[in-house]
Amino acid sequence: MPSCQPLNRMKKVLTAQAEAEKIRRIGEAEAGSIEAIGKAEAEKMRLKAEAYQHYGEAAKTALVLEALPKIAGKVAAPLAQTSEIVILSRDGSRVTGEVNRLLAELPVSVNALTGVDLMKIPFLQKMTNPQA
Incomplete structure (x- = not known):
């Protein structure tokens, strides 16, 4: 009877790698979202400052x-x-x-x-x- 341990071990490793990749991609997506929001807010502040100069x-x-x-x-x-x-x-x-x-x-x-x-x-x- 062949041992299933190497197969189970490989499955655990692949599952862990997939989970790590999922977490990495979620983190990248969240970072991109935060960066976009920050840039939009900075642009909004820049435009307000520019408008106030003309007031x-x-x-x-x-x-x-x-x-x-x-x-x-x-x-x-x-x-x-x-x-x-x-x-x-x-x-x-x-x-x-x-x-x-x-x-x-x-x-x-x-x-x-x-x-x-x-x-x-x-x-x-x-x-x-x-x-x-």
């Missing part, structure tokens, strides 16, 4: 103003978990004063974060300085 100040300001609600949403997100806010004050005008101070600092903060001076926008100039 005027008004277009840049419009982009910032469009992004402000999203920024405010992210900043305010933790407050969504708050069920109640209690403000203690002997004089209610202090609360109003604090809110006014925070609003006055907003354009400075936006300028620091984005480089866009909101106070150069005519509409906002009229709101903050009625004599303008």
Whole structure:
């Protein structure tokens, strides 16, 4: 009776080689996909940068103003978990004063974060300085 061990061994070796080849091909395909995605994203960023260079100040300001609600949403997100806010004050005008101070600092903060001076926008100039 001939031994089946060499045949079984050869079958295991061939199966292992086939599995290794399968893994190699899957890896190559995934690497190619990742490379293509990376190149596409880089091209997208390059095109955006090129477009931004052609934008005027008004277009840049419009982009910032469009992004402000999203920024405010992210900043305010933790407050969504708050069920109640209690403000203690002997004089209610202090609360109003604090809110006014925070609003006055907003354009400075936006300028620091984005480089866009909101106070150069005519509409906002009229709101903050009625004599303008």
